[in-house]
Amino acid sequence: xxxxxxxxxxxxxxxxxxxxxxxxxxxxxxxxxxxxxxxxxxxxxxxxxxxxxxxxxxxxxxxxxxxxxxxxxxxxxxxxxxxxxxxxxxxxxxxxxxxxxxxxxxxxxxxxxxxxxxxxxxxxxxxxxxxxxxxxxxxxxxxxxxxxxxxxxxxxxxxxxx
Amino acid sequence: xxxxxxxxxxxxxxxxxxxxxxxxxxxxxxxxxxxxxxxxxxxxxxxxxxxxxxxxxxxxxxxxxxxxxxxxxxxxxxxxxxxxxxxxxxxxxxxxxxxxxxxxxxxxxxxxxxxxxxxxxxxxxxxxxxxxxxxxxxxxxxxxxxxxxxxxxxxxxxxxxxxxxxxxxxxxxxxxxxxxxxxxxxxxxxxxxxxxxxxxxxxxxxxxxxxxxxxxxxxxxxxxxxxxxxxxxxxxxxxxxxxxxxxxxxxxxxxxxxxxxxxxxxxxxxxxxxxxxxxxxxxxxxxxxxxxxxxxxxxxxxxxxxxxxxxxxxxxxxxxxxxxxxxxxxxxxxxxxxxxxxxxxxxxxxxxxxxxxxxxxxxxxxxxxxxxxxxxxxxxxxxxxxxxxxxxxxxxxxxxxxxxxxxxxxxxxxxxxxxxxxxxxxxxxxxxxxxxxxxxxxxxxxxxxxxxxxxxxxxxxxxxxxxxxxxxxxxxxxxxxxxxxxxxxxxxxxxxxxxxxxxxxxxxxxxxxxxxxxxxxxxxxxxxxxxxxxxxxxxxxxxxxxxxxxxxxxxxxxxxxxxxxxxxxxxxxxxxxxxxxxxxxxxxxxxxxxxxxxxxxxxxxxxxxxxxxxxxxxxxxxxxxxxxxxxxxxxxxxxxxxxxxxxxxxxxxxxxxxxx
Numbered sequence: 001x002x003x004x005x006x007x008x009x010x011x012x013x014x015x016x017x018x019x020x021x022x023x024x025x026x027x028x029x030x031x032x033x034x035x036x037x038x039x040x041x042x043x044x045x046x047x048x049x050x051x052x053x054x055x056x057x058x059x060x061x062x063x064x065x066x067x068x069x070x071x072x073x074x075x076x077x078x079x080x081x082x083x084x085x086x087x088x089x090x091x092x093x094x095x096x097x098x099x100x101x102x103x104x105x106x107x108x109x110x111x112x113x114x115x116x117x118x119x120x121x122x123x124x125x126x127x128x129x130x131x132x133x134x135x136x137x138x139x140x141x142x143x144x145x146x147x148x149x150x151x152x153x154x155x156x157x158x159x160x161x162x
Numbered sequence: 163x164x165x166x167x168x169x170x171x172x173x174x175x176x177x178x179x180x181x182x183x184x185x186x187x188x189x190x191x192x193x194x195x196x197x198x199x200x201x202x203x204x205x206x207x208x209x210x211x212x213x214x215x216x217x218x219x220x221x222x223x224x225x226x227x228x229x230x231x232x233x234x235x236x237x238x239x240x241x242x243x244x245x246x247x248x249x250x251x252x253x254x255x256x257x258x259x260x261x262x263x264x265x266x267x268x269x270x271x272x273x274x275x276x277x278x279x280x281x282x283x284x285x286x287x288x289x290x291x292x293x294x295x296x297x298x299x300x301x302x303x304x305x306x307x308x309x310x311x312x313x314x315x316x317x318x319x320x321x322x323x324x325x326x327x328x329x330x331x332x333x334x335x336x337x338x339x340x341x342x343x344x345x346x347x348x349x350x351x352x353x354x355x356x357x358x359x360x361x362x363x364x365x366x367x368x369x370x371x372x373x374x375x376x377x378x379x380x381x382x383x384x385x386x387x388x389x390x391x392x393x394x395x396x397x398x399x400x401x402x403x404x405x406x407x408x409x410x411x412x413x414x415x416x417x418x419x420x421x422x423x424x425x426x427x428x429x430x431x432x433x434x435x436x437x438x439x440x441x442x443x444x445x446x447x448x449x450x451x452x453x454x455x456x457x458x459x460x461x462x463x464x465x466x467x468x469x470x471x472x473x474x475x476x477x478x479x480x481x482x483x484x485x486x487x488x489x490x491x492x493x494x495x496x497x498x499x500x501x502x503x504x505x506x507x508x509x510x511x512x513x514x515x516x517x518x519x520x521x522x523x524x525x526x527x528x529x530x531x532x533x534x535x536x537x538x539x540x541x542x543x544x545x546x547x548x549x550x551x552x553x554x555x556x557x558x559x560x561x562x563x564x565x566x567x568x569x570x571x572x573x574x575x576x577x578x579x580x581x582x583x584x585x586x587x588x589x590x591x592x593x594x595x596x597x598x599x600x601x602x603x604x605x606x607x608x609x610x611x612x613x614x615x616x617x618x619x620x621x622x623x624x625x626x627x628x629x630x631x632x633x634x635x636x637x638x639x640x641x642x643x644x645x646x647x648x649x650x651x652x653x654x655x656x657x658x659x660x661x662x663x664x665x666x667x668x669x670x671x672x673x674x675x676x677x678x679x680x681x682x683x684x685x686x687x688x689x690x691x692x693x694x695x696x697x698x699x700x701x702x703x704x705x706x707x708x709x710x711x712x713x714x715x716x717x718x719x720x721x722x723x724x725x726x727x728x729x730x731x732x733x734x735x736x737x738x739x740x741x742x743x744x745x746x747x748x749x750x751x752x753x754x755x756x757x758x759x760x761x762x763x764x765x766x767x768x769x770x771x772x773x774x775x776x777x778x779x780x781x782x783x784x785x786x787x788x789x790x791x792x793x794x795x796x797x798x799x800x801x802x803x804x805x806x807x808x809x810x811x812x813x814x815x816x817x818x819x820x821x822x
Contacts, residue, residue: 083692084682084692084693084738085682085740087693087694087695088693088694088713088716088718089713096813140787142741143740143741144740145741
């Protein structure tokens, strides 16, 4: 009996000690974190940014792009869009803020070119050529918020600049 | 016996621990913040607030944008004052926004923001705000968070019973606080009585563009029109304005305009007057006021001086205007979400007056009049009064409502917010504020559909609530949770200027339609260019116009020669970027308007008048990329008599030359 009473009181006092009884789960104040897996380059070879690499399609919305005969109307449209959105950083015959674009369609696949226009942020971070270009030119390619049809027109214009 | 002793001993220990758990030390004025207040206002890094609060910047002349519940400041929208941070009022394009009939006014006094409404609910399209000093109403776009339009209010002075909107934003109102000669004229001040008038202006708002124009001005008796509130639901055809100084005193006002036991709330049937105007009523009178509009395609503001305004004499529209007697110098004038209760807070009265809209309509039908003032019928107090909230506190100012039939009134003198039930006129709860509260705001509280979650009290004095910063200490707001029975104080947060009033809205009504860039292909600026190949420098006599572009991270052109001392050099700078959150800035040594921040796709202009020969640099002022420090250029300034021709290059070439 004595023992029981003692136990009960001890238990009670311990309960009080916890200051308010019921414990609430602590709110989680941590910002949601994304775990990003950083892939290490599989090869240590230096990428030659001037060498043709037609098999690389790049990273972005364009998975495959079949080209027909040159569409002159599309070329004219592409030229207009290029002038407003691209010419502040690119020239054809001369290295400028970014690389000279003459012959670009002989060096890069149509998909790679369009993905570079439409998705430059990811291209510069993940695509091996994109990464090498950023290293060489320092200035990141600007995302000009162009539509797929705009990028397609620019590509057509580039085909006339070889 | 031993057991009992042991038990007592244990109980004593327990009690000691219990006591030690209670708050210790001196009594503080934390206002009984409960344990989970921090949790309720904590917005974790990367998370977003649930509400926008647009808080008046008071004597700063601006409008600030806060997040609730965090109380974080996101942006100060320049409205009535120049703002170096945004170049507003300094750039050539924005200067016309500050034009008035008194010339360019570089700062103002902003007061009461109100968000546009559709069907009696805040719709998040625009926010309107009044300038008190040089009477103006501004409209701010909630897509761009920029001031799009400012209209001056003629025949008005101390534009205080403004800028509230009707249920479908048909009108925004601007009522004069000071009675003044209407139109202004040279006359003895002592002859005020009967000769001064009070202009109540109704500005029509275009449904699509939001453009405002003064539809009509009601030439009311020369009282002071202090605050206004549109009717809601049942009373939506009406607008209510409190008055003080019905004594029409013109000196020592704190005594002489506090003589009458009752002043009035003016009830105005704007639908009836609209009809009268549509049928050709009213008289066009000469006036002179500025109407400034911003164009998002030309990126330029223009001022038009308007010369006429339509004036309505109350006696010519019978049945449209009545006076509701209301206890002593009422300040706040607030209508509950159902539109039935009209609350007039007599700031000098011991009790708050609540009128009934349905009783008012009946009194009008019954012609229950108690004489008239300048021909406007005064309704009998007993015929319209719903009741009085007796002695709820000292110095009642403003009331807002929830959807559960509760009203929340601020008391300036006793520094508190009181929650009371409108129907039974019983006080439910009260909470101290720190200190001397003016307005309060419940998001959507000015509409039929307030949000029953938060209440922001805006205080005039903070004294010891923040670290001291010399004689002038920060202004402050306090956030309450009103979702429960009791008011729960959650947070103090500092504000800019005096936080006169605020408007709040759920974030989802705005954030999805926010503008991210200005499209370059839609840029119609007179001096804008769309590519580097169009950049150039043109001399026109002593004026030199530089058509310049910026993109990460260079200007075009960046080497300019042929400028001379005494020239007026216009930098017209276009940001060619089309990506979100990539503004560039430009600063030119010695320029009076030191910096412009230019948003993607936009063109802005500043003027530089070089006074010294030399080679002077300019640079980008907004950290735009890793090569931001390299974003710079030079202008060569030659003596006045120099023969150096204008030339401009980028990387040695004339921009665009040789490219197709």
